[in-house]
Amino acid sequence: xDVYDTxxxxxxxxxTHTLKGTAALEFVRSRHGFGDGSDLGxxxxxxxxxxxxxxxxxxxxxxxxxTKLLALANAATxxxxxxxxxxxxxxLVGLAKNINEVPAKRMTFTTMQTSPDPDNDARVVPAAAxxxxxxxxxxxQSLTSGKKKTTTSKSKxxxxxxxxxxxxxxxxxxxxxxxxxxxxxxxxxxxALINAGFSSGTTTGNAPEQAAxxxxxxxxxxxxxAQAVAAQLGLPASSLSAGxxxxxxxxxxxxxxxxxxxxxxxxxxxxxxxxxxxGAAVADAHASTANESKSCAQVSTYKTVSLNGVPMTPTxxxxxxxxxxxxxx
Numbered sequence: 001x002d003v004y005d006t007x008x009x010x011x012x013x014x015x016t017h018t019l020k021g022t023a024a025l026e027f028v029r030s031r032h033g034f035g036d037g038s039d040l041g042x043x044x045x046x047x048x049x050x051x052x053x054x055x056x057x058x059x060x061x062x063x064x065x066x067t068k069l070l071a072l073a074n075a076a077t078x079x080x081x082x083x084x085x086x087x088x089x090x091x092l093v094g095l096a097k098n099i100n101e102v103p104a105k106r107m108t109f110t111t112m113q114t115s116p117d118p119d120n121d122a123r124v125v126p127a128a129a130x131x132x133x134x135x136x137x138x139x140x141q142s143l144t145s146g147k148k149k150t151t152t153s154k155s156k157x158x159x160x161x162x163x164x165x166x167x168x169x170x171x172x173x174x175x176x177x178x179x180x181x182x183x184x185x186x187x188x189x190x191x192a193l194i195n196a197g198f199s200s201g202t203t204t205g206n207a208p209e210q211a212a213x214x215x216x217x218x219x220x221x222x223x224x225x226a227q228a229v230a231a232q233l234g235l236p237a238s239s240l241s242a243g244x245x246x247x248x249x250x251x252x253x254x255x256x257x258x259x260x261x262x263x264x265x266x267x268x269x270x271x272x273x274x275x276x277x278x279g280a281a282v283a284d285a286h287a288s289t290a291n292e293s294k295s296c297a298q299v300s301t302y303k304t305v306s307l308n309g310v311p312m313t314p315t316x317x318x319x320x321x322x323x324x325x326x327x328x329x
Contacts, residue, residue, distance in 0.1 A: 001299040002318035005033035006307055011318060011326050023327040024049070033314045034297050037304030040111060040124070044286050045297040047109035051290040054104055063100035069093055103291070108143040110287035128170050128197025129284050135196075135231045136281040143281055144289060167280040169232070172225045172248070173201035179211030179251045182258075189233070189252060192260035196232055211253040214262065215239050219246035228280040234262045 004011040010026035010033055019027050028046050035041020062068045073092040086092055099107075112133060114124035136143065174193060178186035186204035193202050216239055218226035226240050226248055239262075243249065256262050288295060303311040307320050 001315045003030075003033045003297075003299045003314040004305065004307075004318035004321050004324065005030040005314055006305040006317055006321075007032050009327070011321065011324055012328060013318070013326060017328045019049075019328055026327050032300065032304040034300055037300045037302050040114070041298075041300065043111050047111075047286075047288055048295055048297050050109060051104075051107075051288065051292065051295070054099070054107065054290045055293060057096075058100070058104060063096050069096055072096070105289050105291040106142065106144050107290040108282075108287055109290070110143060110282050110285050113284045127284065129168055129280075131196040132169055132228050132231060132283075133281050133285065135234075139231055139234060141231065141281075143287065167224045167228050168283055169197040169228060169280070170199060172228060173199035173203070174229055174248045174250050176202065176204050177207040177249065177251045178205070179207035179209070179214075179253050180257050181210065181254075185252045185257065189250065189260060193229070193232065198229070198232070207251045211251050212255065213239070214251065214253040214256045215241065216248065216250045217241050217243035218248050219243055222246070222248060224280060231281070233260070236262070 002013050005026070008026045008030040010023070010030045012027075017023075028049050029042075030045065031037065031039060031042040034045040057063050060068075062072060070089065070093065073089040073096065076092055077087070077089055086095060110133070113127035113129040115127040117123040117125045174190070176186045176190040176193070178184075186206070190202045190204045194200055214235065216226055216230060216235060218240070220242070223240075223242070229235070229248060229250065230237070230240055299314050301313060301315075303313055305312060305314055305317050307317050312320070
């Protein structure tokens with residue numbers, strides 16, 4: 001739809017536009033024009049802008065051209081105030097080169113999952129699912145499904161996307177069993193999971209026998225749930241295995257006798273964190289990748305702007321502001 005944000009002064013007709021200078025600034029600053037007219041709505045439109053900018057840089061070869069890259073970095077240092085880690089041309093050039101090496105389809109922009117603040121209807125608070133998102137980021141796991149390559153004895157098979165299944169932590173219950181000589185370990189881990197937003201149906205008990213290593217078994221079709229638990233607790237991929245019965249059973253072993261985040265054996269050896277389930281990490285969030293060139297900014301349908309003191313939707317404001325020139329053709 002057409003949009004006119006009377007606050008940021010962005011005025012655009014429905015369709016595709018090339019934004020430069022002031023028009024680009026009006027777009028990224030627009031809070032009342034898109035989504036629900038809030039900062040969260042602005043975040044989504046900013047993701048679209050950054051994605052388009054990355055595609056433009058890549059298609060024009062800017063990030064691979066030393067002359068263009070230096071000019072871009074020089075302009076950025078003059079126009080932006082950034083952290084000390086990025087406050088010089090060489091540092092920005094290095095960042096740009098790293099970005100150029102990452103395919104656009106592997107660059108994910110996402111919002112955080114939120115819920116209404118029970119104490120203030122004008123605010124939101126992190127939702128339970130946000131725990132999985134942050135655990136995924138903390139474990140340095142990708143938010144894109146990517147592609148796995150498999151091989152046969154004759155030739156490489158075509159790449160296929162890894163599965164992504166949306167799983168809400170609140171729907172995941174775990175049977176936590178203490179396989180250590182430390183009393184209360186199962187309760188400590190179970191409480192940590194529940195506090196992180198996992199199901200209150202999580203139970204505790206003692207393992208049939210003491211275990212040297214921590215393990216997490218899952219039933220048929222429950223791998224995504226197990227990966228979400230592993231991401232939250234920092235468990236290595238090697239600790240996950242398919243079981244013969246339904247349900248998730250976490251046995252705390254002698255390699256994890258303290259804390260609520262797995263740190264490996266006492267010998268100091270460590271394993272990489274379990275792969276995060278993309279669907280669980282971004283469930284109920286607005287996530288997109290930089291290669292999505294056909295995505296559109298959703299104009300707000302609420303009366304988030306006003307013209308001559310009259311509240312109206314951004315589309316109504318566009319129709320009424322006939323004397324206001326569009327920000328871009």
